[in-house]
Amino acid sequence: MKLLDGKKVAGALDEKMTLRVEDLKKKGITPSIAVILVGDSGASSVYVRNKRRRAEKLGMDFQLIHYKDDVSENELLAKIDELNNDKTVDGFIVQLPLPKSINEERVIQAIDSKKDVDGFAPDNVGNLWIGEPHTKPATAAGILMMLDYYDVDLDGKNVVIIGRSNIVGKPVAAMMLARNATVTIAHSHTKNLKELAKTADILVVAIGQAKFVTKDYVKDGAVVVDVGMDRDENDKLCGDVDFADVENTASMMTPVPGGVGPMTITALMDQVLELAEARANA
Numbered sequence: 001m002k003l004l005d006g007k008k009v010a011g012a013l014d015e016k017m018t019l020r021v022e023d024l025k026k027k028g029i030t031p032s033i034a035v036i037l038v039g040d041s042g043a044s045s046v047y048v049r050n051k052r053r054r055a056e057k058l059g060m061d062f063q064l065i066h067y068k069d070d071v072s073e074n075e076l077l078a079k080i081d082e083l084n085n086d087k088t089v090d091g092f093i094v095q096l097p098l099p100k101s102i103n104e105e106r107v108i109q110a111i112d113s114k115k116d117v118d119g120f121a122p123d124n125v126g127n128l129w130i131g132e133p134h135t136k137p138a139t140a141a142g143i144l145m146m147l148d149y150y151d152v153d154l155d156g157k158n159v160v161i162i163g164r165s166n167i168v169g170k171p172v173a174a175m176m177l178a179r180n181a182t183v184t185i186a187h188s189h190t191k192n193l194k195e196l197a198k199t200a201d202i203l204v205v206a207i208g209q210a211k212f213v214t215k216d217y218v219k220d221g222a223v224v225v226d227v228g229m230d231r232d233e234n235d236k237l238c239g240d241v242d243f244a245d246v247e248n249t250a251s252m253m254t255p256v257p258g259g260v261g262p263m264t265i266t267a268l269m270d271q272v273l274e275l276a277e278a279r280a281n282a
């Protein structure tokens, strides 16, 4: 089994992105990202800290706007309006999930689609599906960047995605469909999940259940992409795939940590850079 090493790929792509940042700076432009974080959830704080580290490593500006979890929806919407109109910020995201008291859809829809570096705004989602210009959801884009790096061809492949979330399952489906894969999205109501998963040349798992996928779900030689970020019985970070059980069946697979997570951040930075490059060329 070959490891799809997201940490290594991210490191290799960082070198190219650093050169793009240097080019922009020569033109007087510093790529800039802002992140809105609500609350102090351990996981979200770790992900945002990782984003800050990567942005700063690449030489980009990073602005964190951190609210307590009792922030009102109106206060958040006012900040989003401010960022929409701030010409020094190329793109921004609202770190998810938000507290239950806040309407996540309303917040996402307030983000100007031209600054929506998460690719979650409705017109970016629509344009992704119809193949018009759009910003790209980072996890899905990061998965494709990693598969490209390892020369995993998608054309004509059977892909099964377990999980139908707006931030992972659906955008991965749209992007792989655009690359001529035959895509099935499975979810909690899917019948005969094991049999279906076993038809996959490429199996993408994003359901948020620790070590859910065992070798019974995996065809011999399949490529397995684990998007999970869970805790096992010893509180150790693990994915939705039981790595030890599947590693002798898959031909390639991602570890957790060190697989899709670092690539998510790479894709986000790449998206910010694209917007900064568009600003430079405007």
Ligand SMILES: Nc1nc2c(c(=O)[nH]1)N[C@@H](CN(C=O)c1ccc(C(=O)N[C@@H](CCC(=O)O)C(=O)O)cc1)CN2
Pocket: 046, 047, 050, 093, 094, 095, 096, 097, 118, 138, 139, 167, 229, 237, 256, 257, 258, 259, 260, 261, 262, 264, 265
């Ligand atoms: N606005 C958004 N919110 C969330 C997104 C998103 O794409 N946009 N995705 C996830 C979380 N996520 C990105 O924000 C994310 C998850 C994991 C990692 C990461 O670096 N993981 C490391 C391990 C980190 C650890 O030690 O816990 C790894 O896999 O190696 C980065 C980003 C939900 N919210």
